[in-house]
Amino acid sequence: MTTAATKSKASHLIPGATGDWEVVIGLEVHAQVASNAKLFSGSSTAFGAEPNSHVSLVDAAMPGMLPVINKECVAQAIRTGLGLKSQINLRSIFDRKNYFYPDLPQGYQISQFKHPIVGEGEIEIDADGETLMVGVERLHLEQDAGKSLHDQHPDYSYVDLNRSGVALMEIVSKPDMRSSKQAQAYVTKLRTILRYLGTCDGDMEKGNLRADVNVSVRKPGSPLGTRCEIKNVNSIRFIGQAIEVEARRQIDILEAGGKIDQETRLYDSARGETRSMRSKEEAHDYRYFPDPDLLPLEFTQNYVDQLKASLPELPDEKRARFVEAYGLSTYDAAVLVAEHTSADYFEAVAKGRDGKLAANWVNNELFGRLNKQGLDITDSPMSAAQLGAIVDLIASNAISGKIAKDLFEIVWSEGGDPAQIVESRGMKQVTDTGAIEKAVDDIIAANPDKVEQAKAKPSMLGWFVGQVMKSTGGKANPAAVNDVLRAKLGL
Numbered sequence: 001m002t003t004a005a006t007k008s009k010a011s012h013l014i015p016g017a018t019g020d021w022e023v024v025i026g027l028e029v030h031a032q033v034a035s036n037a038k039l040f041s042g043s044s045t046a047f048g049a050e051p052n053s054h055v056s057l058v059d060a061a062m063p064g065m066l067p068v069i070n071k072e073c074v075a076q077a078i079r080t081g082l083g084l085k086s087q088i089n090l091r092s093i094f095d096r097k098n099y100f101y102p103d104l105p106q107g108y109q110i111s112q113f114k115h116p117i118v119g120e121g122e123i124e125i126d127a128d129g130e131t132l133m134v135g136v137e138r139l140h141l142e143q144d145a146g147k148s149l150h151d152q153h154p155d156y157s158y159v160d161l162n163r164s165g166v167a168l169m170e171i172v173s174k175p176d177m178r179s180s181k182q183a184q185a186y187v188t189k190l191r192t193i194l195r196y197l198g199t200c201d202g203d204m205e206k207g208n209l210r211a212d213v214n215v216s217v218r219k220p221g222s223p224l225g226t227r228c229e230i231k232n233v234n235s236i237r238f239i240g241q242a243i244e245v246e247a248r249r250q251i252d253i254l255e256a257g258g259k260i261d262q263e264t265r266l267y268d269s270a271r272g273e274t275r276s277m278r279s280k281e282e283a284h285d286y287r288y289f290p291d292p293d294l295l296p297l298e299f300t301q302n303y304v305d306q307l308k309a310s311l312p313e314l315p316d317e318k319r320a321r322f323v324e325a326y327g328l329s330t331y332d333a334a335v336l337v338a339e340h341t342s343a344d345y346f347e348a349v350a351k352g353r354d355g356k357l358a359a360n361w362v363n364n365e366l367f368g369r370l371n372k373q374g375l376d377i378t379d380s381p382m383s384a385a386q387l388g389a390i391v392d393l394i395a396s397n398a399i400s401g402k403i404a405k406d407l408f409e410i411v412w413s414e415g416g417d418p419a420q421i422v423e424s425r426g427m428k429q430v431t432d433t434g435a436i437e438k439a440v441d442d443i444i445a446a447n448p449d450k451v452e453q454a455k456a457k458p459s460m461l462g463w464f465v466g467q468v469m470k471s472t473g474g475k476a477n478p479a480a481v482n483d484v485l486r487a488k489l490g491l
């Protein structure tokens with residue numbers, strides 16, 4: 001496998017006073033499994049519920065309660081592993097990770113340590129103008145903890161156990177990334193894949209996807225430097241910022257002759273700095289051991305194959321198909337497949353039509369309009385059928401590109417059938433040469449001086465075209481106007 005490590009280029013180096021430094025990044029992403037019920041109990045995972053309303057006796061760690069594995073969460077982890085082109089382990093083990101925290105009533109988290117459900121895989125990313133593979137080390141299943149609430153009362157803290165026991169997938173990358181852009185592209189791509197698979201909704205604002213960001217720096221070619229882990233970064237923008245400031249901090253220390261202490265840090269986005277949370281010396285000894293309440297997790301290759309057969313088309317394959325089937329540029333195709341909802345929309349517009357024209361209208365006009373109004377494509381006021389009808393009118397020369405933009409505005413804000421609107425509002429392009437000749441004659445008659453000038457200076461033609469377009473309300477077919485003008489002006 002080609003990794004970023006073998007492909008890294010000088011452009012990823014941060015120039016320092018005493019030479020260039022290379023940043024090395026590895027990510028541990030926690031993705032909440034899309035599932036109605038928790039990993040070991042039947043409680044609901046619904047977001048935003050009344051505190052402690054989705055807590056079973058298992059989630060509250062009542063003595064004697066036994067965890068029962070949720071098959072759907074296991075299937076989701078396998079699907080994700082397959083989507084990440086990873087090794088699926090037919091036998092894995094749940095371990096107890098022991099620590100004390102008020103929002104962890106069991107006194108341990110059930111996780112997977114030495115034998116995770118998913119092993120090595122890879123994710124293809126595009127960043128810094130190149131395509132590269134980032135290695136995935138592993139994916140394991142684990143429980144989420146509850147949540148401590150400190151701002152409800154001046155004297156007390158509260159605990160909400162709704163999240164306690166919710167299934168998480170921890171997806172650990174290899175230290176293969178060499179720039180903040182690559183790390184951002186990795187998380188973006190991972191989120192896209194999870195959404196395609198339907199195994200995690202990827203909603204970072206709700207905390208359903210969060211990343212621990214490991215950063216070290218080194219002189220290229222040297223062994224890996226000591227890393228710091230920045231915990232729980234919850235937006236793609238902050239991941240980029242945290243890496244930049246943390247790399248800078250480490251370089252400054254090393255250039256001043258100091259050394260990096262391996263530690264866990266927090267990114268403070270308000271101050272734009274990382275702060276120490278705990279050092280390696282204080283790091284927990286989790287005393288992992290196999291959970292005696294749970295048997296090893298085992299399933300057959302046949303089961304994995306069934307899940308594999310039902311996977312949807314994934315973004316890389318979809319992009320390749322769009323390039324091939326619709327003649328799109330890789331860039332346009334990549335924009336369209338970033339969300340499967342926009343890819344579906346595009347295909348509904350492109351079906352039976354000119355793919356490139358459809359892609360232009362979706363990527364430029366539609367996405368531009370959606371972004372401007374902060375709307376998701378699933379909330380688009382214009383349906384794929386309506387945009388398709390606009391594309392048809394352009395393709396058949398019924399309307400000009402300029403009129404098409406006006407039509408887009410009308411359909412966007414008022415709705416309706418594009419073809420009917422063109423008909424009823426007289427927006428049809430005038431290709432009838434008789435009508436165009438009349439308009440040209442009028443302009444020529446009104447501007448004898450300009451006609452003289454144009455004979456000496458043929459570039460004046462543009463001015464005449466503009467006049468004719470204006471007098472026809474933009475509806476004249478520009479090619480026809482050009483032809484008629486050239487003939488009449490003798491150019």
Ligand code: ADP
Binds near residue numbers: 174214224
């Ligand atoms: P732990 O489980 O103690 O956090 P791991 O070895 O599993 O440690 O690594 C966790 C993450 O740190 C992985 O994503 C890995 O790629 C990354 N990582 C390991 N070494 C480095 C390093 N020197 N610089 C940057 N990232 C690193």
Ligand code: MG
Binds near residue numbers: 212229
């Ligand atoms: Mg870690």
